[in-house]
Amino acid sequence: MASDNKMVSASKPAIPLSSDDSVSVLSMIYRFFKKVSMVGAVYLVGYMQWSVAWLIGPVVLSVLRDQWRKDSEYRRNLAKTTAVSSEKDVILARIDDLPAWVFFPDVERAEWLNRILLQVWPNVNHYARNLLKDSIEPAVAESLANFKMNGFKFERMILGTIAPRVGGVKVYDKNLSRDEIIMDIDLFYAGDCDISFVLQGIRGGIKDLQIHGMVRVVMKPLITKIPLVGGLQVFFLNNPSIDFNLVGAADVLDMPGFSDILRRCIVEQIANMMVLPNKLPIKLSDEIPTVDLRMPEPEGVLRIHLVQAQNLMKKDISMLGKGKSDPYAIITVGAQKWKTKHIDSNVNPRWDFWCEAIISSRKSQVLQCEAWDWDPGMGIQNDDYLGRCSLDISQVVRSGRLDTWQTLQQAKHGKVELRLSWHRLSTDITELSRAINETQLIKTGELSSAVLAVYIDSCKKLPDARAASRPDPYLTVTVGKKTENTAVQMRTGDPVYEIGYSFLVQNPEINTLEIKVLDQKTGNALGQLTYAIALLLKQKDLSMLTQPIMLQKSGPESKVLLSLQLKILKEAIREEDVEEETLVRPSEPVAPAAPLAPAAPDSTPAPLPPSAGTVLSPEPATQDLVNLDNDGTDGASQKSIPIEQIIKEVDVPQESQVPSERASPKLVHRTSSLTTSAGEAGLGRILLSLRYSMPNQTLIVVVHKIMNIPLKDPTNVPDPYVKLYLLPGRSKDSKRKTPVVKDSCMPEFDEKFEWVIPHAELHSRQVEVTVATHKGFLGGSPVIGQVIVHLNQYDFLEAKTLWFDLLPESPRE
Structure with missing residues (x-):
């Protein structure tokens, strides 16, 4: 019987391992080698008698990288969910990236356009593939070469x-x-793309690419024939x-620093x-000269004077703890960027930096200023x-000239002065x-008096660089220190360029x-042209x-076809016609402007619903008003203005504001800048201005002053300061803090x-506002x-000063 069993067992075929079993074996082998590597690393550190920092450093870096990747992955997944959800689902879920029409009444819904994009999207892949290969790839490769990263090229592009999605x-x-017809499109792309590339022999890929921005489409000129x-x-x-x-081998670069370079x-x-x-x-009709589409059309020049910064954060580490910072600033206007020099060990730097930006759309462009602490690297x-x-x-543009202090966002404290x-x-x-x-009066030596627009159509009959082949020509165009x-x-x-520069x-x-x-190919010069700009003055x-001009040091018939347009800078004055649109509430029709009568001295503000612990000032409003302007700047950066002269515009989107002279005069809420009361609890009172900027989705709070802090001990005058948190979810990111005012029971901060907050939230x-003093036991800060x-x-459509x-x-809690 035993022999029969042996025969039966011998006759059975071998049972192959299932896929789950094979995965289990591979997983076990992976865990084994992972444990061996960890133990081996610890053993190697001890055997070589290295510092424990060699072990702790990579572990800390790995933990930080994992946390950073989790946050990034959460944001990308949220954006992808928004992209594939219906418009209704997005709004009900109160996702941060709400469509633009939710916030701006003059932006139309475009769900029909999203359906069209979904239909034609498969056909867009071919065009995008050529665009990435022909235009983006060589430009990115050249840019990465500046960081000693060579050999970049795309392999697969899906x-x-x-x-x-179009948000509006x-x-x-x-x-x-x-x-012409001008159209703005709120474009958001959060796709499931699959792009692979090679960089220095390392294969990697890009997935979950996301792009969000406002795209303008200008259709011009209008013609009488199709299209x-x-x-x-x-x-x-x-x-x-x-x-x-x-993804891929380049995944090791997906961490702060390296990925920032590629981004x-x-x-x-x-x-x-x-x-x-x-x-x-994009040319649609052969009847239209290309110069009409490609010739630069600047509207003006923005002259920027970055004067100084104050109370910047301290980021450097010194022997005694936190040192100071070595700050510098980066100014950005569209694709134009400037960088100041860094100033060593100074949280109140004075740069006195001048630059000028060519503006092509004065109604929509934004100036951005970033402050950084310089570290070698x-x-x-x-x-x-x-x-x-x-x-x-x-x-x-509305003011002509503007001198303002701007508080730095995404920072605990700090502000910069811009003129x-x-x-x-x-x-x-x-x-x-x-x-x-x-x-010449400003004496910086680099400011301009005019703008030159250059359009280069083509070159004709260039000489051959070598007798055996035709050249691969390109042009360098230089005016002053700028070269394109x-x-x-x-x-x-006979190369055709059809490109314009300013x-x-x-x-x-x-x-x-x-x-x-x-x-x-050879680097040889095929010709050159030196044109005196003074000739345009005649x-x-x-x-x-567009005229052909003969090239110098070139062939006998070599020429370049170009167009030139010179425009002179005019003196900075207030422009009344920058905004003509207005948003009118049904109960507030626009009336012709009329002289504003002085306010009655006994007029009082309309009551507002008080929050817990708030009391409106009972004093007559005969003092100056401290409030927020439409642009978000606070009254502290401007001179005090008598209340009788204040006219507040209706808070509307940036594209829909009207100068105060054109709108109906309207007196805003007025609050006395002084108070004699110590408040309900006898702890003093604080004057705050609050406003919500709908276009920027930003909550603005100005801490003006504190009055009547009780003085319990005449020998121990408080050193008050104010710290603010955004609730719920008290965190370091939402913390803001004023400077300390020494020895004062009536400090002024201004x-x-x-805080950037979606309107739906x-x-x-x-906002938690806490007043504390630095004069505490052992350096504490009693509240x-x-x-x-x-x-x-x-209701934050207007600033509230209370x-x-x-x-x-x-x-x-």
Whole structure:
């Protein structure tokens, strides 16, 4: 019987391992080698008698990297969920990336357009593949080479099945010429793309690519034949936000620092293609000259003077603890960027930095200023972030000149001083002498008096670099210290470029335009041109239409076809016509402007629903009003204005504001800047201004002053300061803090703080305002009093400046 069993068992075929068993075996082998590696690393550290830092350092770095990746993955997954959800589901879920039409009444819903994009998206893959390969790849490779990373190229480019979403569309119908249509599109892409690349022999990939920005489409000129529009100009108004996930062998680079390099390179290349002043032109009709679409059309020049910063955060580590910072600033306007020098060991740096930005859309572009703490290393990714501020250029256009202190966002404290002036452009030659004199008075040596627009159509009959083959020509175009390079045209003696550039000109009477034609293969010069800009001063409208000009040091018939347009900077004055649109509430019709009668001395503000512990000032409103302007700047940065002269505009989106002279006069809530009361609890009172900026989704709180802090011991006068938290969810990111005022029971701060909050969440948030003193036992900070402001009790369409009673500190949840 036993022999039979042996025979049966021998006759049975061997049972193969299931896939689950094989996976289990591989997992066990992986865990075994992982444990061996960990134990071996610890043993090696002990055997070699290395410092424990060699072991702890990689572990800490790994933990931080995992946490950073979890946060990034959460944001990407949230964005992808938004992209594939219906518009209704997105709004009900109160996701942060709500469509633009939710916030802006002049933005139309575009769900029909999203359905069209979903249909045509498979056909877009082919065009995008060519765009990435021909334009993005060489530009990114050149940019990465600056960081000693060579050999970049794309291998596979699949955009996936998730199409971009349009959050809203706005079509402009006022203040436009008759031959153009302007449309703004809130574009959001969070797709399931699969892009693989090679970098220094390492294969990697990009997944979960996300791009979000406002795209402007200009349709011009309008014609009488199909397709009725001669061409399109497509561009981002400001730099879009970009995020992605690195996979494959390049996954080791997916951590703060290394991924920032790749992200910055991609943003730079997109900016060079289609972020103002750069535009992506698309010609639709052969009847329209290409110069009409590609010739630069600047609206003006923004002159920027970054004066100084105050109370920046301390990021350096010293022997005695926290040292200071070595701050520098980066100013960005669209694709234009400037960087100041860094100042060692100073949290109150004075840069006195001047720069000028060419503005192509004064109503929509934004100036951004970032402060960084310089640390030696590869670049900005090693430096510590000190905060940023943003300013709408339309504010400067309305004022002509603007001197403002801007509080840094995403920072505990700190602010910067900016002096800005707006200069329109003119073809009146009589303005030139005044513009030159103005630049000479400032004495920086680098400011401009005019703008030169250059359009290069093509070159004709270039000489061959070598007898055996045709050249690969490209051009370098230089005015002053700025040089632009065109794309390379392969194997041709008659290259067509059709590209335009804008240059700032210090003095048109002496500056020149230099064009060099170079062969990429050999590096040899094929010709050059030196054109005196002063020649344009004798032309009608200071312009030269497309004309062939002979090249120097070239072939006998070599020439370049170009167009030139010179415009002179005009003096900075207030522009009344920058905004013509207005948002009118049904109960507040617009009436013709009329002189504002002085306010009655016994007039009092309308009552508002008080929050816990708040009491409106009972005193007559005969003092100055301290409030927030429409642009978000606080009254502390301006001189005191009598209450009888204050006119507050209706708070509307940036594209829909009207100068106060054009709107109906309206007196805002007025509050006395003084109080004689010590409050309900006898702890003093604090004066705050609050406002919510709908366009920027930003809550703005200004801490003005504290009055009547009780003095219990005349020998121990408090050193008060104010700290603020955004509730619920008290965190370091939401903490804000004023400077300390020494020995005062009536301190004045005039500090502005900002938090970015989606409008849908505003009603569920509170601001905790705590007044403390630094004179505590062993350096502690005893609390003097506290106020919790419930945001759901206020209508923030206008600034509210209120007195709040300080109450005893409430226990934390």
